[in-house]
Amino acid sequence: AQSVTQLDSHVSVSEGTPVLLRCNYSSSYSPSLFWYVQHPNKGLQLLLKYTSAATLVKGINGFEAEFKKSETSFHLTKPSAHMSDAAEYFCVVSDQGSGTYKYIFGTGTRLKVLA
């Protein structure tokens, strides 16, 4: 069965320092993986997606993520945090488990950026 674990519910960083949001997944098939961001009182917006092409995926706003099959991880990184990055981030896995595609969401990581 598919599952997603976001290892930190809250992360705080100072503006200008690197961001690391951790995600581990479980999948019996070749998965697709996504990171979405949700700003307060808004819907979710796609940051980036992995669909079995290059393992290092670049997304919007300077974010990137690396698919590591051996570690079943898909961590999100950014070299330098900006105040506007403060939001909640969701890691999502999709594969053809049980004969039908499903999207499984992690429980989210709330990123706080300190001035």
Place this chain on the structure above:
Amino acid sequence: DVKVTQSSRYLVKRTGEKVFLECVQDMDHENMFWYRQDPGLGLRLIYFSYDVKMKEKGDIPEGYSVSREKKERFSLILESASTNQTSMYLCASSLRRGRAVQYFGPGTRLTVT
């Protein structure tokens, strides 16, 4: 750009009322989804639809029903609202079945008193 709209941003209803949440997408997507979002639980799938008049239960369908009479519109219905259905409701659509990017609406924050 894909646009997914939801009929209300905020809604307050009384226990026992019938509640309709409407979602419309403008990109001719086949697939539409209803999720509820609660703190610490992430997004949980209520129902989804892969075609007009077609629906499938998600992980938490109890107390909800859906309707998809037209491709662009997917409605979530709370037959008799209860306080434990107070939540943020998010609608999404995607072009293809599985693996495709989902596009989300802004959400409806429903409070049942």
